[in-house]
Amino acid sequence: MVHLSGEEKAAIATLWGKVNPDEIGGEALGRLLVVYPWTQRFFDSFGDLSSATAVMGNPKVKAHGKKVIDSFSNGLKHLDDLKGTFSSLSELHCDKLHVDPENFRLLGNEIVIVLALHLGKDFTPKVQAAFQKVVAGVANALAHKYH
Amino acid sequence: MLSAQERAHVTQVWDLIAGHEAHVGAELLLRLFTVYPSTKIYFRHLGTCPDEAQLQSHGQRMLAAVGVAVQRMDDLRAALSPLADLHAQVLRVDPANFPLLIQCFQVVLASHLQDEFTVEVQAAWDKFLTGVAVVLTEKYR
16 A cells, blocks of 8 residues: 555646656666666567667567556556555566566666656656655555565 | 766766756755655754755765766776775665665656656666765675
């Protein structure tokens, strides 16, 4: 459960409405794969990841980024029950995809950085704090069913 | 460790920060304390609610050290040796906190540079700042 004040919830709702979620996802996932290249280990089937340009332009990266952010957007509507919301995705990432949960934290941080890039001055320290709480909550929810 | 291209990204962004160390440093610390309140335990000399002047004073000192690191990327261990001693013997900041500071640094850069904060720039700064953190904690034991 993520504990956000009324002010934080309002800030998240307002600013999420100012960005294009479709772009955020691909951008964040692309940055994860470039800044932390070892994360590419989970994406052998994605084709050309050989350079920053290749990664950021890769259609599979963009498509998967969109899938991730759609799921994240859904999480924003269920902040009171992230563990329930992400329960089956957690099982999938453990049992089928075998993804180290550390990657959820890294990707969460990339989402925050991309939001900062798009929102500029509007991404104040308090807004950052609110979003970091959310991404941490989502990461924990995704790791919750690991065994 | 940093390629020529990565070094160029670091110095180009530093040229934008130079002269504004106090303001950038203050924002960095404010973000650190707001997002990760537990980090305040290392800054008790700034008081429970540091004001702008205190944040700028300490922030300026931290960014000045980053500036030293930028000038001496080839020679980080020697350049940061006194700071490494300080962190090992006096400050003893748990190494887990450096990634938190780096995340806030990236957010400062992203929010100010926006479209100029390309993935290549981000990657170079992440590598550079991580290298600085490694040097600062290397003498811990």
